[in-house]
Amino acid sequence: MNYLSLPKIDLHCHLDGSVRPQTIIDLANEQSISIPSQDINEIRALMIAPETCQNLEEYLMRFDLPLSVMQTQAGIERISFELFEDAAKENVKYFEVRFGPQLHQLLGLSFDQIIGSVVKGMHRAEAMYDIKGNYILSILRTFPKDNIRDVIDAGAPYLNKGVVAFDLAGAELPGFCSEFIPYVAYAIEKGYRITIHAGEQGVGQNVFDAISMLKAERVGHGIHITGHQGAYDLVKQQNIGLETCPSSNIQTKAVDNLSEHPLKAFYEDGLPITINTDNRTVSNTTMTDEVRKVMQEFSLSREDYFNIYKISVEQAFASDEVKQHLMSFVD
Numbered sequence: 001m002n003y004l005s006l007p008k009i010d011l012h013c014h015l016d017g018s019v020r021p022q023t024i025i026d027l028a029n030e031q032s033i034s035i036p037s038q039d040i041n042e043i044r045a046l047m048i049a050p051e052t053c054q055n056l057e058e059y060l061m062r063f064d065l066p067l068s069v070m071q072t073q074a075g076i077e078r079i080s081f082e083l084f085e086d087a088a089k090e091n092v093k094y095f096e097v098r099f100g101p102q103l104h105q106l107l108g109l110s111f112d113q114i115i116g117s118v119v120k121g122m123h124r125a126e127a128m129y130d131i132k133g134n135y136i137l138s139i140l141r142t143f144p145k146d147n148i149r150d151v152i153d154a155g156a157p158y159l160n161k162g163v164v165a166f167d168l169a170g171a172e173l174p175g176f177c178s179e180f181i182p183y184v185a186y187a188i189e190k191g192y193r194i195t196i197h198a199g200e201q202g203v204g205q206n207v208f209d210a211i212s213m214l215k216a217e218r219v220g221h222g223i224h225i226t227g228h229q230g231a232y233d234l235v236k237q238q239n240i241g242l243e244t245c246p247s248s249n250i251q252t253k254a255v256d257n258l259s260e261h262p263l264k265a266f267y268e269d270g271l272p273i274t275i276n277t278d279n280r281t282v283s284n285t286t287m288t289d290e291v292r293k294v295m296q297e298f299s300l301s302r303e304d305y306f307n308i309y310k311i312s313v314e315q316a317f318a319s320d321e322v323k324q325h326l327m328s329f330v331d
């Protein structure tokens with residue numbers, strides 16, 4: 001099987017976890033930011049989360065270095081362009097990328113400047129390559145909540161012009177959903193679609209709450225519904241897309257190894273699973289790698305692959321026109 005040439009869809013990828021190591025070096029030098037090394041291999045090694053991570057929190061420490069060079073409009077635009085370029089070159093046909101606008105204000109950029117820059121970089125890549133994309137705005141669960149509405153307001157003019165959805169990311173505490181009800185309601189009122197990281201590190205109850213309290217249409221990871229029948233049934237009844245990210249789940253100890261990942265069992269039971277990268281640099285992966293690993297580990301056929309591809313089309317926060325285009329790649 002030629003995994004590189006398969007058409008692919010990635011619905012769960014973080015911009016700041018997917019920066020090219022060379023770009024970190026270039027931007028740090030341009031902006032006179034001191035970084036631990038000028039050697040690309042050393043920078044790459046510092047960015048990749050080790051297999052020995054104890055948990056999600058340790059994994060999330062890998063984002064400080066890339067974020068240090070993502071504080072200018074030009075830097076953010078370049079990183080967005082390059083990520084879409086990298087994805088296009090491995091036949092990702094549709095790509096939803098997420099990032100946290102709150103993390104890019106260290107030098108005083110406004111949310112409009114930040115969101116405008118990621119969208120600009122994506123549009124530049126869309127004009128050059130056979131790839132379509134959209135952005136998802138992630139709010140960090142552990143951050144102060146006083147500017148969440150400002151992020152939602154700043155993204156609103158870009159809705160369906162490059163921005164489509166709202167997400168909650170970062171460390172996952174049990175019961176986090178209730179605190180975010182008014183903010184998610186505000187995002188829905190403005191026209192955002194909703195996906196929420198839940199059931200990654202935290203309990204299955206978080207997935208239940210994300211769907212019932214926050215009206216999530218998709219869930220990031222969601223693997224811990226295995227231990228919660230109510231959450232499992234809700235995902236199934238409401239056809240909630242599960243954005244699985246196999247390599248990341250192993251690094252964060254959400255599962256011990258790939259063979260224990262529940263995605264195959266979910267698929268066989270008719271749950272809408274998708275396969276995604278989460279963080280290309282931090283998880284040292286690509287869509288080609290994720291698809292190869294999953295297909296080989298679980299002996300999935302080409303037909304299975306295209307079934308999952310079609311689930312990704314169905315679950316994408318894309319326009320009908322883009323979805324029709326994506327269906328033209330089905331075998």
Ligand SMILES: O=c1[nH]cnc2c1ncn2[C@@H]1O[C@H](CO)[C@@H](O)[C@H]1O
Binds near residue numbers: 098
């Ligand atoms: O797998 C994950 N689970 C939860 N949060 C994550 C994951 N990967 C990245 N981020 C968080 O999302 C922020 C915005 O992109 C990143 O800075 C990181 O803190």
Ligand SMILES: [Zn+2]
Binds near residue numbers: 012014169197220278
């Ligand atoms: Zn994620």
